[in-house]
Amino acid sequence: MGSNPLIRDLTSREYKFGFVTEIEADAAPRGLNEDTIRLISSKKKEPEFMLEWRLKAYRHWLTLVEPKWASVHYPKIDYQDIIYYSAPKTKSDGPQSLDEVDPELLATYEKLGVPLKEREILAGVAVDAVFDSVSVATTFKEKLAGMGIIFCSFSEAVRNFPDLVKKYLGTVVPYTDNFFAALNSAVFSDGSFCYIPKSVRCPMELSTYFRINAADSGQFERTLIIADEEANVSYLEGCTAPKRDKNQLHAAVVELIALNHAQIKYSTVQNWYAGDKEGKGGIYNFVTKRGKCLGKNSKISWTQVETGSAITWKYPSVILLGDNSVGEFYSVALTNHRQQADTGTKMIHIGQHTKSTIISKGISAGHGGNTYRGLVKILPNAAGARNYSQCDSLLIGNQCSANTFPYLEVQNSSSHLEHEASTSKISEAQLFYCKQRGISAENAVSMIVNGFCKEVFRKLPMEFAVEATKLLSVSLEGTVG
Amino acid sequence: MLEIRNLVVSINNKQILNGINLTVDAGQVHAIMGPNGSGKSTLAYVLAGHPSYTVTAGEILYEEKNLLAMAPEDRARAGIFLAFQYPVEIPGVSNAYFLKAAVNEIRKRRGLEEYDAMEFLELLKEKTRIVEMDPALMNRMVNEGFSGGEKKRNEILQMAVLEPKLAILDETDSGLDIDALRIVANGINKLRSPNNAIIAVTHYQRLLDYVIPDFVHVLFNGRIIKSGGKELAFELEAKGYDWTKDRSETTQTEIV
Ligand SMILES: Nc1ncnc2c1ncn2[C@@H]1O[C@H](COP(=O)(O)OP(=O)(O)OP(=O)(O)O)[C@@H](O)[C@H]1O
Ligand SMILES: [Mg+2]
Numbered sequence: 135m136g137s138n139p140l141i142r143d144l145t146s147r148e149y150k151f152g153f154v155t156e157i158e159a160d161a162a163p164r165g166l167n168e169d170t171i172r173l174i175s176s177k178k179k180e181p182e183f184m185l186e187w188r189l190k191a192y193r194h195w196l197t198l199v200e201p202k203w204a205s206v207h208y209p210k211i212d213y214q215d216i217i218y219y220s221a222p223k224t225k226s227d228g229p230q231s232l233d234e235v236d237p238e239l240l241a242t243y244e245k246l247g248v249p250l251k252e253r254e255i256l257a258g259v260a261v262d263a264v265f266d267s268v269s270v271a272t273t274f275k276e277k278l279a280g281m282g283i284i285f286c287s288f289s290e291a292v293r294n295f296p297d298l299v300k301k302y303l304g305t306v307v308p309y310t311d312n313f314f315a316a317l318n319s320a321v322f323s324d325g326s327f328c329y330i331p332k333s334v335r336c337p338m339e340l341s342t343y344f345r346i347n348a349a350d351s352g353q354f355e356r357t358l359i360i361a362d363e364e365a366n367v368s369y370l371e372g373c374t375a376p377k378r379d380k381n382q383l384h385a386a387v388v389e390l391i392a393l394n395h396a397q398i399k400y401s402t403v404q405n406w407y408a409g410d411k412e413g414k415g416g417i418y419n420f421v422t423k424r425g426k427c428l429g430k431n432s433k434i435s436w437t438q439v440e441t442g443s444a445i446t447w448k449y450p451s452v453i454l455l456g457d458n459s460v461g462e463f464y465s466v467a468l469t470n471h472r473q474q475a476d477t478g479t480k481m482i483h484i485g486q487h488t489k490s491t492i493i494s495k496g497i498s499a500g501h502g503g504n505t506y507r508g509l510v511k512i513l514p515n516a517a518g519a520r521n522y523s524q525c526d527s528l529l530i531g532n533q534c535s536a537n538t539f540p541y542l543e544v545q546n547s548s549s550h551l552e553h554e555a556s557t558s559k560i561s562e563a564q565l566f567y568c569k570q571r572g573i574s575a576e577n578a579v580s581m582i583v584n585g586f587c588k589e590v591f592r593k594l595p596m597e598f599a600v601e602a603t604k605l606l607s608v609s610l611e612g613t614v615g
Numbered sequence: 616m617l618e619i620r621n622l623v624v625s626i627n628n629k630q631i632l633n634g635i636n637l638t639v640d641a642g643q644v645h646a647i648m649g650p651n652g653s654g655k656s657t658l659a660y661v662l663a664g665h666p667s668y669t670v671t672a673g674e675i676l677y678e679e680k681n682l683l684a685m686a687p688e689d690r691a692r693a694g695i696f697l698a699f700q701y702p703v704e705i706p707g708v709s710n711a712y713f714l715k716a717a718v719n720e721i722r723k724r725r726g727l728e729e730y731d732a733m734e735f736l737e738l739l740k741e742k743t744r745i746v747e748m749d750p751a752l753m754n755r756m757v758n759e760g761f762s763g764g765e766k767k768r769n770e771i772l773q774m775a776v777l778e779p780k781l782a783i784l785d786e787t788d789s790g791l792d793i794d795a796l797r798i799v800a801n802g803i804n805k806l807r808s809p810n811n812a813i814i815a816v817t818h819y820q821r822l823l824d825y826v827i828p829d830f831v832h833v834l835f836n837g838r839i840i841k842s843g844g845k846e847l848a849f850e851l852e853a854k855g856y857d858w859t860k861d862r863s864e865t866t867q868t869e870i871v
Contacts, residue, residue, distance in 0.1 A: 558706065567703040570663050571717035571773065572691040581716060585707020
């Protein structure tokens with residue numbers, strides 16, 4: 135469609151969240167060694183076990199090399215040129231309530247559309263806001279605490295609930311898992327922690343907004359969510375980062391644990407800065423997300439809408455250990471301009487009658503490259519396991535690309551797998567048809583793309599679905615003439 | 616309403632229309648007939664603003680404005696509607712959603728308030744009745760998996776909802792069964808008014824039994840070689856196009 139007059143080259147779109155907040159930052163010197171890790175640990179007043187774990191992870195990381203198998207290309211990352219700790223300076227040790235939070239920070243959230251105060255009142259969302267590396271404010275904590283729910287920053291959890299952290303940290307994503315997970319384990323600065331006690335259904339969506347602010351700082355958050363027996367929780371994660379010319383590294387780890395009959399739903403809308411249309415700047419998003427259905431009849435569901443980042447390397451996965459447990463992965467990944475995404479999931483069936491569903495929707499526009507990479511593995515004991523996978527790609531223009539790599543490893547004859555895949559293109563004929571009915575090309579594209587993503591958007595909590603729809607439209611601006 | 620003057624059009628450097636002249640006034644129905652490949656759809660596409668065609672000479676005035684300078688969506692919003700010979704499928708977008716987006720774009724342009732969901736559903740109910748269309752098709756994706764006849768009927772439904780000033784129907788009667796033809800023709804007639812005009816491209820007289828044209832034109836090799844009243848269609852049906860071809864040398868000057 136290059137010669138196609140309807141689908142012309144891309145014009146720039148403004149990154150709406152590309153502002154920088156001027157706050158004095160308390161930062162570690164550039165570079166990484168054991169002292170950096172000791173500094174991070176002491177800044178966070180961590181117990182000894184945490185420092186030891188970090189150091190072990192660091193030493194292991196030194197033995198690893200960066201993975202190269204993904205279909206993404208980027209210049210070599212200099213790990214000694216990154217600032218591993220950056221916290222906004224505060225008067226005291228940390229804000230005890232919203233009133234104590236730096237007004238500039240709060241203004242930043244306003245711009246992001248996360249007015250904490252309003253959210254508290256209007257949407258009933260408890261927001262744990264991670265700004266660079268330290269959790270700034272956690273709302274609704276008391277209400278949740280009344281039900282025995284723990285929802286706090288990871289640092290607080292390490293100090294206040296060391297036993298829970300010790301019991302579950304690294305049990306889903308061990309620091310030996312991969313290069314980026316090892317790095318994260320060594321240097322993670324903050325993140326969210328959530329524990330839902332037995333038989334408690336969390337009464338509201340829990341939400342974290344991440345934002346990378348300081349220049350040259352990497353962000354390494356770590357999230358741990360534990361749903362005890364028969365507990366139920368829905369967690370939302372939104373991400374943005376300011377516009378900068380230099381690439382920034384984001385290597386997060388998320389671990390989910392569901393015990394007997396527990397359910398965890400984890401939704402992400404990722405809109406990190408994608409770089410400009412020539413591919414300058416943007417976030418390198420190397421993330422390890424994994425859930426473990428530890429208990430029988432448990433369920434873990436990932437929903438992600440990935441529209442940002444220069445590079446996305448992310449495979450939210452589920453280990454289906456408990457009998458009859460269920461894993462789900464619903465994904466929309468959009469790459470425009472020079473963005474690259476290599477994303478997918480792993481469903482590891484271990485328990486009997488475990489079930490997994492994979493719905494992946496990849497959209498490529500401009501020079502974007504979009505790869506689905508997924509593994510469905512069925513172990514010998516997983517009698518009666520089932521998987522349904524559907525991977526669809528949509529191309530806009532003819533300079534973009536889409537790849538699908540579904541890997542299957544089936545070691546059990548009583549299992550049942552279904553795989554469907556499709557690639558389609560928004561055609562000139564479709565756009566002309568829409569235009570002939572008075573619909574502009576831009577609206578037509580956004581209509582077709584939203585239709586394409588419908589199955590995934592339906593899985594998002596209401597307000598997130600609205601946001602995701604808007605985000606896609608913004609991300610697609612200028613893809614057609 | 617519409618004035619086409621000496622229109623010359625090519626696609627991929629191949630000249631398809633070789634100087635078309637045609638005037639359509641409000642209230643009129645013009646039928647365009649002609650053998651396969653003569654350029655009927657090309658003319659329809661050019662009126663709608665399809666980007667693949669290059670106009671190398673001539674002009675088109677629509678309501679006194681230079682139509683060729685208008686973007687396709689602006690032409691649509693200004694009241695030009697093309698019922699496609701081959702309607703396009705749009706997976707993922709429901710028929711109702713599509714039509715609501717379209718009608719609201721057009722209403723916006725006309726300075727009318729956009730329909731909300733309830734108002735639109737009312738309208739849609741009424742219009743589906745006119746073309747006797749199965750309401751279930753409204754929740755299906757645009758034209759996806761529609762039968763040939765359903766697609767054609769869907770075009771007329773869209774026309775009924777969008778209420779164009781100038782409707783160009785490109786072989787809307789092809790592929791319709793006898794009952795469907797009557798229903799679709801009935802839908803077309805409902806649109807007829809002193810303010811609207813219709814250009815109907817067809818191969819068959821039978822549509823014109825229902826939608827009685829004021830003029831019939833024969834398009835051959837990118838030219839209108841003969842024009843006449845509704846009787847011309849009968850003559851064509853009886854004698855075929857060869858007859859006009861033979862006489863084309865002598866009737867060139869009779870072009871409207
Ligand atoms: N992209 C193209 N490249 C070259 N020739 C083309 C192209 N599109 C159309 N044509 C030619 O233009 C001529 C006119 O085509 P058009 O579709 O207008 O005919 P038509 O009168 O509508 O025919 P029919 O009755 O079969 O629908 C045909 O000879 C066709 O092959
Ligand atoms: Mg035709």
